[in-house]
Amino acid sequence: MSRPSDLIQGTLDLLILKTVALEPTHGWAIAKRIQQVSGDVLQVNQGSLYPALHRLEQQGWLKAQTGRTSTGREAKFYALTAAGRKQLAHELESWDRLSTAIGLVVREAE
Amino acid sequence: MSRPSDLIQGTLDLLILKTVALEPTHGWAIAKRIQQVSGDVLQVNQGSLYPALHRLEQQGWLKAQTGRTSTGREAKFYALTAAGRKQLAHELESWDRLSTAIGLVVREAE
DNA sequence: TGTCGATACCTCGGTAATCTACAATAAGAC
DNA sequence: GTCTTATTGTAGATTACCGAGGTATCGACA
Numbered sequence: 001m002s003r004p005s006d007l008i009q010g011t012l013d014l015l016i017l018k019t020v021a022l023e024p025t026h027g028w029a030i031a032k033r034i035q036q037v038s039g040d041v042l043q044v045n046q047g048s049l050y051p052a053l054h055r056l057e058q059q060g061w062l063k064a065q066t067g068r069t070s071t072g073r074e075a076k077f078y079a080l081t082a083a084g085r086k087q088l089a090h091e092l093e094s095w096d097r098l099s100t101a102i103g104l105v106v107r108e109a110e
Numbered sequence: 111m112s113r114p115s116d117l118i119q120g121t122l123d124l125l126i127l128k129t130v131a132l133e134p135t136h137g138w139a140i141a142k143r144i145q146q147v148s149g150d151v152l153q154v155n156q157g158s159l160y161p162a163l164h165r166l167e168q169q170g171w172l173k174a175q176t177g178r179t180s181t182g183r184e185a186k187f188y189a190l191t192a193a194g195r196k197q198l199a200h201e202l203e204s205w206d207r208l209s210t211a212i213g214l215v216v217r218e219a220e
Numbered sequence: 221t222g223t224c225g226a227t228a229c230c231t232c233g234g235t236a237a238t239c240t241a242c243a244a245t246a247a248g249a250c
Numbered sequence: 251g252t253c254t255t256a257t258t259g260t261a262g263a264t265t266a267c268c269g270a271g272g273t274a275t276c277g278a279c280a
């Protein structure tokens with residue numbers, strides 16, 4: 001089934017980069033945080049999250065490092081690279097441009 | 111190649127429904143209008159447009175009827191059905207919810 | 221001790237939407 | 251007559267995401 005979708009396609013990278021930019025965090029916490037900050041509107045499934053993280057790491061936008069969470073478990077902490085910071089700015093700008101443009105269309109009156 | 115993407119994935123249906131809601135129009139003009147109203151930010155490629163129109167028609171949200179354009183050519187004019195109007199409201203609501211949620215995340219400060 | 225729930229990671233297969241590129245037809249201009 | 255523009259269409263590839271599964275560890279608790 002298609003369905004209302006928990007995300008807008010193509011925005012996951014942006015959400016992850018932005019969340020990691022605030023502070024290096026591990027995957028599980030990134031998902032929780034996005035969900036929480038969005039007021040439970042955005043849901044990040046694990047089947048989307050981890051492939052996305054690997055994708056971003058492979059692009060050189062994130063760098064992983066193992067560490068311990070506040071609950072004492074091992075986890076992979078992701079941090080933004082310099083290229084990642086650039087990419088984040090890029091994606092932010094692109095999101096603004098496009099979402100504004102969509103706003104123009106959907107609020108268009110007769 | 112990565113895609114700068116002319117659209118945000120999943121928003122094309124919304125854009126089409128909204129445009130057709132203003133006045134029944136044919137595919138070519140729908141694409142032109144979206145592009146124009148968005149200030150040339152959104153580009154609707156033909157390879158996306160026509161499949162989308164057929165999709166929407168098949169869902170029962172649009173109804174097609176052949177007619178003549180202002181330039182005297184034959185074209186398929188699409189009009190919103192009652193179900194289409196409902197779907198448009200639905201997609202509008204969904205877009206607002208999700209884009210607002212993304213706004214919360216991307217504007218989140220440390 | 222054993223199990224259970226939550227945390228934390230991962231992958232595979234399918235689906236759906238979009239893009240690129242191509243192709244066909246018809247009107248009007250010149 | 252040819253050229254441009256309008257107008258519709260399809261095929262193939264790509265890509266992101268989702269659903270469903272799997273593994274391991276920790277703390278609680280019976």
